[in-house]
Amino acid sequence: MAKVLITGMGAISPLGADLPTSFAQALAGHCAIGAATPDIAKWLPNVLLAQAAADPASKLNGKHASLDRASQFALVAANEALAEANIAAAPADSRRFGVYVGIGLGGAHTxxxxxxxxxxxxxxxxxxxxxxxxxxxxxRMMSNAPAAAISMGYGLHGPSHTYSVACASSAVAIGEAFRAIRDGYLDAAVVVGCEAMLTPGAMMAWNALRVMAKPQAADPSRSCRPFSQDRSGFVLGEGGAAIVLESEARAAARGQSALAELCGYGCSSDAAHLTAPSSAEQINAMQQALDDAGLRAEDIQYLNAHGTATDAGDVTETESIRGVFGSAAGQLAISSTKSMHGHLIGASGILEFALSVMAMNSGSLPPTATLEQADPRCDLDFIPLTARHGCDIRAIMSNSFAFGGSNASLVARRLPA
Known part of the structure; x- marks a missing residue:
């Protein structure tokens, strides 16, 4: 089986127009949450949004102006990741180069x-x-439009797959691309998560679920409060993120340095309820990812939690982490970056994974920026309020747990110096 390396990453998010800016803003504890746009606030005056820091169309040429906003986010993120990986259009091994995309609601703007x-x-x-x-x-509105735009834009003739698994969409896309390369079906893939559903229709639907955060009177930007005693729900965001995966042999053959090794993936289904989470199956997904990586729980130093700031979700995830990590849970640093960038649904898994890889390589861990008073039931180290620096992080885990009962966990490890 091939070792799978990450050779490029990119993002356009509520925290920044590129991945380095997004990570820097996360470390600064910046909360990119604000009031809804007038067309939404007209009907839902108390709804908050996390809009992207830049218009994706402004970072693309005119021929992409007619694409749906979600596809534009996907292209911007993919362009950054592929540029960092030094991959130009039409590679010689294009039939061995795939495109994997995760998206929750394709073409919402269209x-x-x-x-x-x-x-x-x-x-x-x-x-x-x-x-x-x-x-x-x-x-424009079909779910595989982003994958089509990337494959055509870069002349990639390998498999083009789209996964729509609600909040786990892009985490599943990463995992399935990882398996395809590890098992020899591909040599490389660009994996993208994107979402652009900050529209009146979509927001009314989400509002009906009663899972949206209520504005905090003192500072509305701090209204998404994972693991907090006073949490009230999540804030929807928009954007895209991307990573380039390559077999170790392919990267070595072209002299490309890598950012990390993607080494573990686990997934499971609750098979129980459309919206209520299951601790048993979250544990299953996390344990699968550890086993896949050949690591023990104590080998993980940082975990990016799904952490949506819902009452049941945060408590269940805390229980699940304890179930997997046991006595090592007390030494594990954990945070929910959704406190700052909101919930990007189909793009959340890959954005959070990319931020986790940057945290591992830099030794600086982003905080749960709004965690002022923890729920007593959420009693782990959720890195409250401020970033933590100078940490020795050798391996990370990132969790994505979706409505519909789909769970995905990813594990990456730092490469030797």
């Missing part, structure tokens, strides 16, 4: 625009034909 136009045309009383829409509406 879909919302379609219904808005239809309603407007109907209300025009015959002045506009409501059935006349742009002929590329379906290709």
């Amino acid at each position: 879909l919302d625009g379609l219904y808005s136009r239809f309603q407007s045309a109907v209300q025009s009383e015959g002045k506009r034909n409501p059935v006349v829409v742009h002929p590329l509406t379906v290709p």
